Amino acid sequence: MNKILLVIRREYMTRVRKPSFWLLTLLVPIMLAALYAIPIYLAMKPLEKSVVLVADESGVFGGLDRDDTLRSDSHFASTDNVTYRYAATLDYAKRLMDNEKDVTAILYVRHRASDALPTDACLYYKSDLPPQQVRYDVDRQLQRILRNRLLQAHGISDDEYALISNTKINLRTEDLETGREAFLDVKTGLGFILSLLIYVVIFMFGSQVMRGVVEEKSSRIIEVIVCSVKPFQLMMGKVVGIALVGLTQFLLWVLLTGIALVGIQATNSELFQTATQKHELTELATKGNEATLQMQQADQMADIPQLIEGIASIDFGVILPAFLFYFIFGYLLYATLFAAAGALSDNDTDSQLFSMPLTIPLLITILCMPAMVNAPSGTLSVVLSLIPFTSPVAMMLRVPFGVPLDQLYWSMALLVVAFPLCTWLAAKLYRSSILRFNRLSIRRKKR
Amino acid sequence: MILEAQHIEKNFGDYRALDDVSIAVREGSIFGLLGPNGAGKTTLIRLINRISRPDKGVILLGSQPMTDGDVQHIGYLPEERGLYKKMKVGEQAVYLAQLKGLSRREAERRLIQWFDKFGISDWWNRPVEQLSKGMQQKVQFIVTVLHEPRLLIFDEPFSGFDPVNATLLKNEILALRDKGATVIFSTHNMASVEELCDDIALIDKSKVVLSGSVASIRRSYSRNLFEVTVLAGDASLSLPAEFQLHGTAVGDGEEKLRVTLPEGRTANDLLAALMPQRQIVSINELLPSMNDIFVETVKKGGDE
Numbered sequence: 001m002n003k004i005l006l007v008i009r010r011e012y013m014t015r016v017r018k019p020s021f022w023l024l025t026l027l028v029p030i031m032l033a034a035l036y037a038i039p040i041y042l043a044m045k046p047l048e049k050s051v052v053l054v055a056d057e058s059g060v061f062g063g064l065d066r067d068d069t070l071r072s073d074s075h076f077a078s079t080d081n082v083t084y085r086y087a088a089t090l091d092y093a094k095r096l097m098d099n100e101k102d103v104t105a106i107l108y109v110r111h112r113a114s115d116a117l118p119t120d121a122c123l124y125y126k127s128d129l130p131p132q133q134v135r136y137d138v139d140r141q142l143q144r145i146l147r148n149r150l151l152q153a154h155g156i157s158d159d160e161y162a163l164i165s166n167t168k169i170n171l172r173t174e175d176l177e178t179g180r181e182a183f184l185d186v187k188t189g190l191g192f193i194l195s196l197l198i199y200v201v202i203f204m205f206g207s208q209v210m211r212g213v214v215e216e217k218s219s220r221i222i223e224v225i226v227c228s229v230k231p232f233q234l235m236m237g238k239v240v241g242i243a244l245v246g247l248t249q250f251l252l253w254v255l256l257t258g259i260a261l262v263g264i265q266a267t268n269s270e271l272f273q274t275a276t277q278k279h280e281l282t283e284l285a286t287k288g289n290e291a292t293l294q295m296q297q298a299d300q301m302a303d304i305p306q307l308i309e310g311i312a313s314i315d316f317g318v319i320l321p322a323f324l325f326y327f328i329f330g331y332l333l334y335a336t337l338f339a340a341a342g343a344l345s346d347n348d349t350d351s352q353l354f355s356m357p358l359t360i361p362l363l364i365t366i367l368c369m370p371a372m373v374n375a376p377s378g379t380l381s382v383v384l385s386l387i388p389f390t391s392p393v394a395m396m397l398r399v400p401f402g403v404p405l406d407q408l409y410w411s412m413a414l415l416v417v418a419f420p421l422c423t424w425l426a427a428k429l430y431r432s433s434i435l436r437f438n439r440l441s442i443r444r445k446k447r
Numbered sequence: 448m449i450l451e452a453q454h455i456e457k458n459f460g461d462y463r464a465l466d467d468v469s470i471a472v473r474e475g476s477i478f479g480l481l482g483p484n485g486a487g488k489t490t491l492i493r494l495i496n497r498i499s500r501p502d503k504g505v506i507l508l509g510s511q512p513m514t515d516g517d518v519q520h521i522g523y524l525p526e527e528r529g530l531y532k533k534m535k536v537g538e539q540a541v542y543l544a545q546l547k548g549l550s551r552r553e554a555e556r557r558l559i560q561w562f563d564k565f566g567i568s569d570w571w572n573r574p575v576e577q578l579s580k581g582m583q584q585k586v587q588f589i590v591t592v593l594h595e596p597r598l599l600i601f602d603e604p605f606s607g608f609d610p611v612n613a614t615l616l617k618n619e620i621l622a623l624r625d626k627g628a629t630v631i632f633s634t635h636n637m638a639s640v641e642e643l644c645d646d647i648a649l650i651d652k653s654k655v656v657l658s659g660s661v662a663s664i665r666r667s668y669s670r671n672l673f674e675v676t677v678l679a680g681d682a683s684l685s686l687p688a689e690f691q692l693h694g695t696a697v698g699d700g701e702e703k704l705r706v707t708l709p710e711g712r713t714a715n716d717l718l719a720a721l722m723p724q725r726q727i728v729s730i731n732e733l734l735p736s737m738n739d740i741f742v743e744t745v746k747k748g749g750d751e
Binding site: 003006007010014215216219220221222223224225226227228229230435 | 493496497498499515518519521523525527528529530531532533534542543545546547587590
């Protein structure tokens with residue numbers, strides 16, 4: 001068997017057989033699945049019943065001095081989960097809270113003589129913070145009641161209000177030639193995810209290469225190995241072997257996460273639906289103004305097709321090959337240099353020092369990301385996406401926005417050219433340093 | 448000559464590690480590469496292993512200039528030796544043997560034999576880090592010789608071995624020599640040089656300062672000092688004044704005399720003077736030990 005293949009095989013097998021590899025391979029999909037599943041389970045979980053005492057000095061929110069001329073939806077309405085009770089004064093409410101265990105919080109609306117309408121309300125609680133659902137519901141009802149008071153005072157009908165509040169003008173960004181919408185938000189998100197992924201891959205597996213080299217050096221097996229394998233073969237075998245480990249892990253992540261998500265959806269589809277329906281019904285019951293409600297819902301719903309449309313508008317035919325290309329070549333470019341940094345050092349502490357110059361271009365790119373998102377075709381973006389050391393991260397940020405093909409090809413070509421140059425340099429450093437220990441002390445001896 | 452290094456020069460920056468170094472190793476012999484620390488022994492060994500290249504000079508293997516493929520014919524046990532700590536012993540040995548060109552099956556077959564021989568078969572599936580240092584050394588030795596190379600290079604092979612294992616190792620080295628392998632080894636242990644080596648080269652300050660067969664070198668350092676054993680007699684011995692008598696040890700009815708001969712005299716002359724007086728049991732020339740020669744040569748170099 002070819003020696004470089006033997007080295008690749010060893011590097012691959014020893015890493016893939018480690019428990020830590022499988023731990024990481026399993027943990028990431030589990031974490032992603034949990035991120036997806038936890039909100040579903042929380043939504044399904046029956047909420048605790050909460051009781052909120054309303055001490056309204058102003059009378060605006062249906063307190064003691066209730067104004068009977070007001071419309072019926074101008075006071076707090078209990079929901080499935082939150083029961084509202086009115087208390088005459090704050091002191092009385094406090095006493096009630098001390099005596100009754102099921103009182104969750106007191107809503108106190110202060111009345112200042114100078115204000116026509118109250119501007120300040122406070123939700124008091126004792127030791128246990130009221131659930132977010134309760135705070136959310138209280139806030140929503142406060143705003144609704146206030147709004148209804150104003151509508152009534154100014155003689156505006158609900159229909160008129162709905163018309164005013166729901167009339168919007170939609171601003172889109174569209175390509176003049178293709179007539180397609182830009183969907184900048186979706187693209188920004190995707191660009192961030194892809195370029196951060198490339199950054200993580202380069203760092204994680206690049207430093208694995210470095211640690212592997214340091215291990216060979218510090219255990220002194222290197223001297224045994226280099227008399228049967230050329231240093232270049234050893235270095236490339238290590239770099240390629242670890243690349244295969246990375247690809248394996250990545251594919252397993254994608255596969256396992258996919259299986260987990262499909263599994264969660266399949267087993268919980270009914271519960272998931274009932275949970276959302278229930279949620280909608282609760283909202284329906286608590287919202288007095290149905291017209292407004294429906295308009296708002298329509299508004300929210302519109303976001304989702306827009307997201308889907310945005311994703312669909314992205315040119316995955318370019319993004320996926322580009323990602324694979326920058327994933328592989330970005331890693332290769334850095335991995336050989338990380339190997340050289342490992343060869344220059346005697347131990348892990350040294351290697352941190354020697355790998356510093358490698359981390360700087362990557363960090364600069366990460367720091368420039370916000371500016372690049374601001375102007376994906378600006379000078380900074382173009383320059384960073386052409387320089388081989390920054391291009392893998394920078395270009396992946398730009399690709400979802402659409403990059404002129406000649407720039408993409410130039411960037412790829414420069415990276416492809418830089419790779420053998422870097423490898424040549426790294427191999428030279430690697431060969432000359434791999435058998436030198438305590439470089440500093442040797443120099444001293446020479447003098 | 449199985450291996451010849453001719454006029455080798457190797458520089459590291461401004462530092463000349465080897466300066467016009469030539470050695471010749473006879474096939475089937477054991478060759479000692481001696482020298483104080485930092486003299487350039489390891490540099491020369493690395494050149495022979497093609498780990499690095501000489502700046503000047505050539506290395507011939509079987510009278511052909513060496514090529515990269517020739518490392519298959521060399522087994523090298525470095526002074527600074529190690530193994531992958533997390534890897535299992537057997538797996539690692541197979542890997543290292545495969546790198547030397549053996550097939551997996553052949554490597555396993557030979558390894559099982561060697562492991563049996565050294566009594567470490569039980570350790571096949573253990574990670575290396577669980578092995579004692581002595582056992583790791585055994586594994587390293589096995590891996591070095593497994594592909595049955597024509598030329599074996601041991602750099603300080605005995606360091607770190609206990610006396611039992613050192614003897615085991617020594618016998619294995621001799622057995623390999625008897626099977627036709629040529630052995631180069633570098634060491635500070637001068638007793639083992641006298642015991643094992645046929646030829647040596649002493650390197651000091653990047654240069655070969657002494658080389659040749661161990662016997663001829665020791666003879667050339669002869670001080671004309673002889674030890675004669677005679678049966679004890681009643682009358683006291685008297686030697687001509689030109690023979691310098693260093694002392695007499697009496698015991699077991701025998702007397703041991705140490706005598707330095709003057710220039711131009713031989714052992715026969717000494718015997719002729721002694722024979723009328725005593726019965727001769729034995730006569731030996733006391734050659735300087737390799738240790739003495741080493742120290743003397745290196746010191747002389749240091750004084751210059």
